[in-house]
Amino acid sequence: MVVLFGLFLLTLLVITALGIVNADNLFAAVMLMGIFSLQMAAIFFVLDAADVALTEAAVGAGVATMLLLGALALTKDKEKRRRRRRWPAIVIVTVTTLMMIYATFDMPRLGDPQAPVHQHVAPWYLSETPKVIDIPNVVTAILASFRGYDTLGEVFVIFTAGVGVMFILANGSGNGRRTMVPSADSTGLRHHLVPRVVGRLLVPFIVLFGLYVQFHGEYGPGGGFQAGALISAGLILYALVEGEKEALRAIPLSVLVGMIAFGAFLFGAVGVVGMLFGGNFLDYSVLLSNPVAGQHLGIMLVELGVGITVTGVLLTIFHTIAARRKDH
Amino acid sequence: MEFFGLYNYWVFAVLLMIGLYTVMSKANLIKKLIGMSIFQSAVFLLYITMDKVEGGTAPILKPGVDGQIYSNPLPQVLILTAIVVGVATLALGLAIVVRISESYGTIEEDEVREIDRE
Amino acid sequence: MMPIIAQLPILQVVVPLMAAPLVILLRGRNLAWFATMAASLFAFAISMNLANRVREAGPVSYEVGSWPAPYGIELYVDAFSALLLIVVSGASSFALLIARNSLKHEVPEDRQHLFYTAWLLALSGLTGILVAGDAFNIFVFMEISSLATYILIAGGKQRQALTAVFKYLILGTIGATFYLIGVGLIYMMTGTLNLADMAARLHNVADLKPILVAGGFITVGLAIKAAIFPLHTWLPNAYTYAPHAVTAFIAACSTKVSLYVLLRFDFFVFQDNLPGHVAQFTAFLMPLAVIAIVLASLIALVENDLKRLLAFSSVAQIGYILLGASLVSVTGLTAGISHMFNHALAKGALFFAVACLAAGGARLSVTGLSGAARQMPLTMAAFVAAGLSLIGIPGTAGFVSKWYLVRACLELGPWGALLIAPVLVGSLIAVLYVWRVIESAYFASANQSDKLTEAPRWMLAVLWSVVGLNVYFGLQPTLPLELAASAADTLLFPYD
Numbered sequence: 001m002v003v004l005f006g007l008f009l010l011t012l013l014v015i016t017a018l019g020i021v022n023a024d025n026l027f028a029a030v031m032l033m034g035i036f037s038l039q040m041a042a043i044f045f046v047l048d049a050a051d052v053a054l055t056e057a058a059v060g061a062g063v064a065t066m067l068l069l070g071a072l073a074l075t076k077d078k079e080k081r082r083r084r085r086r087w088p089a090i091v092i093v094t095v096t097t098l099m100m101i102y103a104t105f106d107m108p109r110l111g112d113p114q115a116p117v118h119q120h121v122a123p124w125y126l127s128e129t130p131k132v133i134d135i136p137n138v139v140t141a142i143l144a145s146f147r148g149y150d151t152l153g154e155v156f157v158i159f160t161a162g163v164g165v166m167f168i169l170a171n172g173s174g175n176g177r178r179t180m181v182p183s184a185d186s187t188g189l190r191h192h193l194v195p196r197v198v199g200r201l202l203v204p205f206i207v208l209f210g211l212y213v214q215f216h217g218e219y220g221p222g223g224g225f226q227a228g229a230l231i232s233a234g235l236i237l238y239a240l241v242e243g244e245k246e247a248l249r250a251i252p253l254s255v256l257v258g259m260i261a262f263g264a265f266l267f268g269a270v271g272v273v274g275m276l277f278g279g280n281f282l283d284y285s286v287l288l289s290n291p292v293a294g295q296h297l298g299i300m301l302v303e304l305g306v307g308i309t310v311t312g313v314l315l316t317i318f319h320t321i322a323a324r325r326k327d328h
Numbered sequence: 329m330e331f332f333g334l335y336n337y338w339v340f341a342v343l344l345m346i347g348l349y350t351v352m353s354k355a356n357l358i359k360k361l362i363g364m365s366i367f368q369s370a371v372f373l374l375y376i377t378m379d380k381v382e383g384g385t386a387p388i389l390k391p392g393v394d395g396q397i398y399s400n401p402l403p404q405v406l407i408l409t410a411i412v413v414g415v416a417t418l419a420l421g422l423a424i425v426v427r428i429s430e431s432y433g434t435i436e437e438d439e440v441r442e443i444d445r446e
Numbered sequence: 447m448m449p450i451i452a453q454l455p456i457l458q459v460v461v462p463l464m465a466a467p468l469v470i471l472l473r474g475r476n477l478a479w480f481a482t483m484a485a486s487l488f489a490f491a492i493s494m495n496l497a498n499r500v501r502e503a504g505p506v507s508y509e510v511g512s513w514p515a516p517y518g519i520e521l522y523v524d525a526f527s528a529l530l531l532i533v534v535s536g537a538s539s540f541a542l543l544i545a546r547n548s549l550k551h552e553v554p555e556d557r558q559h560l561f562y563t564a565w566l567l568a569l570s571g572l573t574g575i576l577v578a579g580d581a582f583n584i585f586v587f588m589e590i591s592s593l594a595t596y597i598l599i600a601g602g603k604q605r606q607a608l609t610a611v612f613k614y615l616i617l618g619t620i621g622a623t624f625y626l627i628g629v630g631l632i633y634m635m636t637g638t639l640n641l642a643d644m645a646a647r648l649h650n651v652a653d654l655k656p657i658l659v660a661g662g663f664i665t666v667g668l669a670i671k672a673a674i675f676p677l678h679t680w681l682p683n684a685y686t687y688a689p690h691a692v693t694a695f696i697a698a699c700s701t702k703v704s705l706y707v708l709l710r711f712d713f714f715v716f717q718d719n720l721p722g723h724v725a726q727f728t729a730f731l732m733p734l735a736v737i738a739i740v741l742a743s744l745i746a747l748v749e750n751d752l753k754r755l756l757a758f759s760s761v762a763q764i765g766y767i768l769l770g771a772s773l774v775s776v777t778g779l780t781a782g783i784s785h786m787f788n789h790a791l792a793k794g795a796l797f798f799a800v801a802c803l804a805a806g807g808a809r810l811s812v813t814g815l816s817g818a819a820r821q822m823p824l825t826m827a828a829f830v831a832a833g834l835s836l837i838g839i840p841g842t843a844g845f846v847s848k849w850y851l852v853r854a855c856l857e858l859g860p861w862g863a864l865l866i867a868p869v870l871v872g873s874l875i876a877v878l879y880v881w882r883v884i885e886s887a888y889f890a891s892a893n894q895s896d897k898l899t900e901a902p903r904w905m906l907a908v909l910w911s912v913v914g915l916n917v918y919f920g921l922q923p924t925l926p927l928e929l930a931a932s933a934a935d936t937l938l939f940p941y942d
Binding site (some may be wrong): 099100102103104107108115116117118119120121122124125128145146147148149150152153154156157159160161163164166167168170257258260261262264265268269271272274275279280281282283284285 | 467633
Binding site for chain 3 (some may be wrong): 344348351357360361364367368371374375378403406409410413416417420421424425427428431432440441444
């Protein structure tokens with residue numbers, strides 16, 4: 001039954017993708033992209049990847065859609081229709097696809113417990129996690145501790161994106177302090193009653209849920225990235241409802257930049273402290289006298305760092321896009 | 329039964345093709361970025377397909393339940409990172425497109441090339 | 447307290463990485479630059495130290511988080527990594543010295559702290575790739591360095607910088623995603639991400655089809671990033687429109703790091719495990735290398751824009767490196783790897799000269815440079831010297847690697863003699879395009895309307911130091927050659 005549902009979702013995925021490619025109206029394409037991400041999230045869930053499903057939904061369907069809509073607002077939202085097909089592209093793409101399909105015939109069957117991926121490293125993680133880290137969510141254990149270095153890189157990728165968007169799109173006024181001037185119609189949706197009331201009601205719950213996901217990531221699906229995406233979604237909703245000026249008064253841009261720097265720095269600092277206490281970089285076991293407690297502390301701190309940086313970056317990107325007037 | 333297992337991989341291959349085709353043949357810069365997202369999502373599907381174990385469940389350990397089969401946690405960790413990398417690239421790409429739109433007045437690749445040629 | 451020396455591999459990455467969130471908060475006039483310079487010099491010192499360690503004691507391993515490989519992420523530094531670490535951190539430091547002056551005209555002051563933050567991120571990304579021993583870790587740092595590089599290039603003054611960086615972004619992401627697919631396929635068949643572990647476990651894999659496809663994807667993906675012909679199309683525009691210091695930095699190292707990953711995978715992982723791999727490697731890459739050398743040099747010959755000319759010259763030089771590697775012999779690999787070092791010196795110097803020319807107000811095209819040598823004698827003399835190194839005149843760094851390349855070709859017997867032809871032809875064409883610039887600068891009559899001044903003394907000092915290094919390593923190539931030879935040995939015989 002589940003298999004059939006999975007097949008259905010996969011087919012739907014392909015149809016949605018074809019729809020995206022053919023859509024001339026970019027707004028429609030972006031909406032379909034959001035649906036595509038949600039379908040992906042559903043497939044991930046069917047394939048037992050709960051954390052990934054949550055992240056794809058929050059980041060893929062949520063953040064990506066916001067970014068695309070923001071860009072559309074600042075550019076044009078219709079694509080020019082073209083008649084011709086590009087033959088070289090079709091040829092290259094077909095060759096690549098055939099290569100992939102050729103490879104699939106030797107690939108392990110879906111779900112086969114004897115497949116190489118399930119033999120070597122995975123059982124070790126599953127058996128060692130209760131002993132050395134003692135948290136139920138093995139994905140968080142690997143993400144934050146066993147392969148924490150990759151996650152450090154990931155935080156810095158988000159950091160880089162924040163730096164990049166600020167660099168490329170900041171208005172820049174010549175006196176050395178960047179000030180964001182909200183556009184004239186920045187009162188948001190104040191004049192629309194229903195969004196204002198409902199939005200105001202929702203924001204605290206969204207932020208609370210985000211905090212729950214942040215701290216509960218060790219026990220269930222969740223963690224810094226998803227939490228950051230959720231909390232910033234709530235705060236963006238606040239900005240949309242109340243207007244840019246209010247939102248920037250509540251959390252000014254300098255605070256956001258500080259958050260971006262602080263989160264990434266915190267993650268690295270935990271690693272460095274590990275070195276100072278005699279272990280290697282990002283060794284949490286030496287942070288406290290009880291290695292398991294040390295692991296808990298380390299994981300909590302780095303996830304916090306991730307959450308803070310992600311929230312900061314997403315909000316900064318939102319404000320940067322919102323501040324850039326169309327006739328700039 | 330073999331077929332059902334391979335279906336995942338074929339969908340991956342097809343999505344890869346659709347994404348790559350969009351990037352290469354569409355001239356609108358935002359469409360290209362969307363195509364790139366589809367292309368990257370296809371890769372996520374490849375990795376996550378690998379993690380499923382028959383009869384398994386999400387790798388969140390349930391204390392006191394013996395003999396529970398868990399699906400593989402490692403591909404999930406990798407893809408969590410890859411999703412974030414993908415959205416970071418998208419953010420940068422869109423920022424550049426916004427600037428191009430302001431500088432050139434268009435976001436169609438061939439029109440931009442024409443303007444550059446002048 | 448763990449001795450600091452054992453922590454060097456991770457410090458190489460952590461120092462610039464952790465400096466980035468600090469630099470983003472700095473607003474003073476030159477504070478951001480100072481902090482970045484300090485971090486870059488620190489990284490350079492670490493790289494020299496690591497190189498010494500590797501020369502004395504062999505490859506260095508490091509377990510991040512104290513988790514044993516392959517469960518945790520392992521860092522692995524050998525002669526190949528060490529040499530390139532010196533190139534990357536050295537290029538970064540020198541380019542930063544130039545950037546202090548050259549950036550003023552290109553990036554508005556209130557955004558410079560963001561620019562330098564991105565610089566540190568690019569540096570950490572590149573060093574992160576070089577010390578990594580885990581395939582996915584390479585991907586993460588590859589993306590950090592790519593994204594940071596896009597930001598740096600986008601700082602270019604002209605609007606073509608934006609289109610150039612967009613094209614680079616699209617192609618670079620496709621390349622990185624192809625790499626990710628390849629790694630995924632190998633993971634699917636071996637169950638591990640650690641490079642050494644992968645190589646060992648591949649012995650036991652019976653069905654090789656996915657591995658072949660993986661090899662294809664990884665090679666194509668990295669070829670895009672390394673600007674191997676014909677996937678080099680993003681490079682000329684990206685180099686031309688980036689800020690001058692950025693061009694010097696990335697011309698010296700970013701494509702070489704991608705080549706490093708390619709060679710690492712090919713020799714560490716695939717070599718012993720895929721039958722006929724060596725033959726395929728040679729058959730596939732050698733023709734591309736030769737075409738790159740000849741074709742790109744010819745295009746450089748007819749190019750008028752100075753930076754574009756040098757960019758195409760870079761594509762040709764990548765061809766030289768690849769040619770050496772595709773010979774799959776100790777001499778060939780030594781030639782290729784040492785050329786990574788020598789080309790960085792030569793091209794770095796050339797792009798620094800371009801930055802000086804720009805600072806003096808010259809127009810950056812072959813025709814626009816007419817008579818420039820009269821008002822900017824020191825800059826042009828440096829350009830000439832660096833040009834000689836590029837061509838490969840004896841006494842310069844460029845000569846050493848070309849000499850090794852010729853020797854490696856001769857080792858192949860009669861076939862090899864044929865290969866020397868493109869090598870020499872490439873050098874000959876290089877003579878021609880360098881001569882075009884010299885002729886215009888020295889012998890053409892000056893433009894009346896241009897008022898040129900000599901470049902600032904600070905920039906000239908940096909420029910001439912790098913030129914000096916070209917000569918030094920041309921006459922005393924022991925350090926890079928030793929590391930390159932050791933690297934070649936490790937690549938060809940990883941398990942001895």
